[in-house]
Amino acid sequence: MVLIPPPAGDAAVSPDVTERADAYAAAPLLNCLLREVAEPLSHAGDLHVYRLPGGRLLRVRGERRPAAPELRTPDGWQRLGHPELVRLVAAELRRHSGLSNHELLAEMTDSRAAVAALLAARARTSEPDDPYLRSEQSLLTGHPHHPAPKARGGGPAARWLPYAPEARAHFPLVLLAVREDTVTEEGDTSALDALGEAPPGYRLLPAHPWQLELAARELAPAFADGRLLTLGTTPFPTWPTAAIRTLYVPGRDLFLKFSLDVRITNDIRRLWRHDLLRLRRTDAAASAALAAADGSAAWLSDRGHRTADFAFEALAVLVRDGFHRHLLPGATPLLAAGLVEGFAGSPPDGRQDPAAWWEAYLAQVVPPAITAFAEHGVVLEAHLQNTLVAVDADGMPVQALFRDAEGVKLLPEISRAAGWERLVYCLVVNHLTEVAAALAERHPGLDPWPAARRALGRHDLPETAALLTSPTLPGKTNLLLRWTGADGAAARYLPLPNPLAG
Template sequence: MEGPEGLDWVATREAAEGRGGAHAPSDPLDHPDHLRAADSAATEALLRAYVRETHVDVPGPGGVLHLPLPCSALTLRVPVRHRSVTGWHRFGAVQVVADGQGRGSMPGDVGLVAAALVRESTLGRGVLPHLGGDAVARVLNSAARTGAHLVRRRVEKPGARGATPFLDAEQALLLGHPFHPAPKSREEASDSELDAYSPELRGEFPLHWFAVHPDILVGESADGRTPAELLRPLTAGLGQQPDGMTVVPAHPWQARDILARPAVGALVDAGLLRPLGPAGPHWYPTSSVRTVHRPDADVMLKLSLGMRITNSRRNNLRSEMRLGVRAARLLAAGPAARLRAEHPEFGLLRDFGWVSAGLEGETGLETAVRDNPFKTGGPQGLCVAGIVAERTGPGDGSPPAYRSLLSEAVARTARAHGVSTAEASARWLAAYLDVLAVPLIRLQAWYGIALEPHHQNTLVALDAHGLPRAGWYRDSQGYYVAASHAAAVERLLPGAADGLDLVFDDAFVDERVAYYLGINNLLGLVGAFGALGLADEGDLLRVLRARLERLRAAEPGARGLLDLLLDAPVLRCKGNYLTCVDGLDELVGDVQSQSVYVDLTNPLAEAHR
C-alpha cells in the first residue's frame, strides 16, 4: 500500500516501530561501511539545504532531481526517496554527468558534490570561486566527524543509553542539523580531544581552572550574588586554592587556546591570572558542545569555546551574558509568575549569572551559569533536536529498531492508546503545541518578549505513553523585546534595555520568531514526522494550523506573528548553506546581518487553500 508522499507506508511504519527487519526499505544511512553511510548523510543534508535556499523544485518520490551546474559543466542526478512539503526531503545516491560527454555518469561523493554546488554559488553569483574553498573544507570536515560518530556508536551494545535520559537526547545528534551543509564540522581540535569533547561520542572531561585576582574578577547575577559567590558551590571540592584569589572554570580546549592570546598572556605575566590545570568531577558536553552538564550539579555551565563549530566560533560575548542576566531579572518582574500560573508545565531555563577574568573586553574565560532542573531523580527534558535526530542502522545493512527517539515515542503512544501511527503522531504534535509553542507565543503576546526557540533550544519531557507533558526553553543568546511593548517592559524593570540590543521593531521580531519557532521548530517537526514515515505532512499541517488559528482568536497580542505564520505566502528563512558559502560567523556583527536569509513558500498558508 502506498501512503502519503508516495512512501511504502506499511514497510516504513513497521521499520519505525521496529518490525521491518530485512524487509524494510533500504536506506543509504544504514550502509555497513560507516564512511559510506556518513557520506550519504552529509550529501543529503547538503542537497536539502541547497535546494531550499536556491528554490529548486523537487519532484515526487520515485522521480529524479536534475541539478544542472553550468559553472562546473556538470549535472547532478539525484533519486528522490521522499518529497517533503516542509523541505525535509530524502535523497538517494547522486550520479554526476559531465555535460557534453554523452550519457555516462559517475557516483557523486560528498566532496565532488560540495565542490560543484559551492562553485555554482560563488562563480554563479559573481564571486571568485576560490573563496568557496573554506565552505567545501567544512563540509568534508563535517562528513569525517559524522563517520567517527557512527563507527563509535555502532559498536555500542544494543539498547545502550546515555547516563540520563536528558544526556541521551543531547548525545543523539549523530548526523546533525538536517538543513545545514556542515552540521558536524569542528575545526582545530585533534581526534583525541574530540573524543572527550563530543557529545556524540559520549565524551566527558574535568574543567580547567584559573586562579583570578580580585582586581580582575568580573561578572554579575540576577539575584545579586558576586562572581565568587556564584562559583563557590562549584569549587568546594577542588582542594587548596591560591590565597586571595578566586578560581574560574574554562573548557580545556579553550584553556590551551587563550594562553596564546596577548591580553591573557599579559595577565599571567602580571600575576593576576594563574592557570591551575584540570581538576574536579567530570562534566558532560551537551548538544551545543560548549554547554556542559552534571546530573548532580545545581547548574549547567555555558563555557566559552573559540573552536569553529558549523558556521561560528563559540566565544561567549559579555553583551550576550549581560542580556541573559537582564532577561532573568525581567522575567522575575512578573512574566515568569504569569507563565507558571497559566502554563505550569512550561519553564524557562535562565542564564542567570556569569563570570570572567579581565576588565577590558572578552578574554575567553567568560562562563554563563544556567539553571539545571534535569538532575538525577528530577524531570528529564529531552532536546527536541535529539528527539527528531535520525539514527543509522547497527552496521550490518539493516535499519535501526527505531529511526529516532520520536519514532520510539510515537510507537509507545500508538500502543498505549490503541490508535494508528498517524493518529498517534497527530496527538503527539497537539500535546507538543500545548506544552511548548503556546506558552512561547503567549509570552510574546503578553509582554512582547520573544525568543529563538529552534530545536536545539527547546526541550520536552514525555509521559509514560510517549506524549509531551512538559516543555522548556533555554539559551539567553536570543532575546528580543518588540518595540510596541518597550514602555511596558521599562515599567516592569526600569533600565531593562539600557546598554543592550534588546528592543527591535515589531515586524523584525515577528519575522525572526516566524523563522525560529515557525520554520525551524514547528514546520521542522512536521517535516521530521513525514521523513520518518510516521504521518502525512498535510494532515499534521492542518492540526498545526487549527491550533494556531484558535490561539490567534484568543490572543490579540499574537496577531502580528500568527498572521505571518498562517497567511503570509512566503516566510523569511535563515540560509545555513549560503551563510556557510559566504563565510559569515553568525555570532559576529549586528543581529540583522549575521546570516543570509531567503524567502520560502509558506506551507501553512498553502494548507489553507
C-alpha cells in the first residue's frame, strides 16, 4: 500500500500550498454562490460584480473559475480568505432560505483542508505513466459547481490520503472469505473468483481497505463468529478513479466499485440495496442502446455484484467491464473531467487545430447520448465523470465510452420531460459547457458554440429543436440542495443562460 504522510495542518505546508488550496476551494464555492443566489451587476475586464441576497456587493476575478473574492465595505473592497468566504456564504444562505446548516459549513472547511493535504501529497509523488490514470487522478478542483467537492467526511487526512486518486494513490485490495451460505450475488461475478482462492465452504470477496475501517464495528461480529475471514491482500495494486470508490485493476483490465461510508459531494457513497437490485435492468438497457447506436460508442457494463447477506450494503462490490474489448485499436481512453481539469499530455492543450478537435469530440459524445434517449428511452448520466473519450495517436477523439448504470434512468419510469431535463443537465450543462469553456480558455478566439449547435441540431427531435431556441438551460443547485438537507438524488434546477440559443 502506498502510504503518503499527511501534513499536520497548514503549518506543515508552504505558503504557496496554502494560497493554492484557498484558490482551489474557493472557485467551486463561488461558482455555486454566484449561480444560485447572486445577481450579476457589472463587469469591467476580468472583474465581475454581483449583488448578494442581503444587498451586499461581491467582486471576483474571472468567470469559469472565479477567484480573489472581495466584499464591498464602507472602507472599500475587502479581500476574503476561504474562512471569511465560508462565513459570508452561510450568512447569505441563512438570509435567502431562513435555514442554518452547520454540517455543510464543516464540509466546506473540510474540503479546503483536503485540497491542502492533496497538494502537499502530490508534491511528494510523481504522475502515473498511463495517460488514462493521469486523467482519472487529476481532479484537484473536482465538481466545479459544488460547495465542498473535496470533503472526505471530516476525518484526519491520514485515514483517506492513502486511497485518494488526487494524491496519485494505488494500493492492494483486502481479500475476504465469506461463508458460502451467506453470499448473495447477481449477474456475472466470475472475475472476483480469479482474484485469489477461498477456503472450502467460503467465497472470495474483495474489499476496499478504507471501507473495512469505516465499517469495522458493523463487521466485527461476522469476523468473530467465522462468517468472514481475512485472507490477506492482492499481490497487485489497484488505482482509485475520480469516483474514489471505483478502482481500476490494470493487470486484469477490470473495474471494481465498492461502498464507502463517507459523504462525498451530495451523498453517502454506499452501494444501496435498492440501486443494486435495479442495476441489471438499467445496465441491460444501456448496453442494448449503445450496441444499437451507429458509430463506435461503447458501454462499460456493470456485469454483476456480490456481497454478504449480513452486510449487504457495507460489503457490496460491483464488477464493471474494463476497456480493452470495447476500445478501438490504438485508442487511448481519457476521463472527460480530466480534459477539463488538465493533466500532463492532455490532448486539447497546445493544439493547432482546436476547432477540428472540438468537432471530433462532439461527433463522438453527442450522438450516442441523444440516440439512447430518443430511440431506447435510456437517459445516460453523461456527465464529465461518467464519460470517457478515447483519442488516437494524434490526440483526436475517435470514441466515447459511458459508464455507471446506477445513474441511468429509464423511460417511462421517469417522464420524458424529466428524462430530457436530466440529460440536458448532464450532457450539456455539466459536460459540454465545461469542455467548451476550458477549450476556449486555452485557445483564445475559439467560439465553441456554433459547432455544438450543429451537433445537436442534427437530431430531429422536438426536444433538440426546443433546446436550440430556449433562452435557458437547467442548472443543478448543489449549494441549495445541500443547505436545505435535500436528498442527493432530488435534483433541483434553476434557469441558466443558454449559449446554444445564439
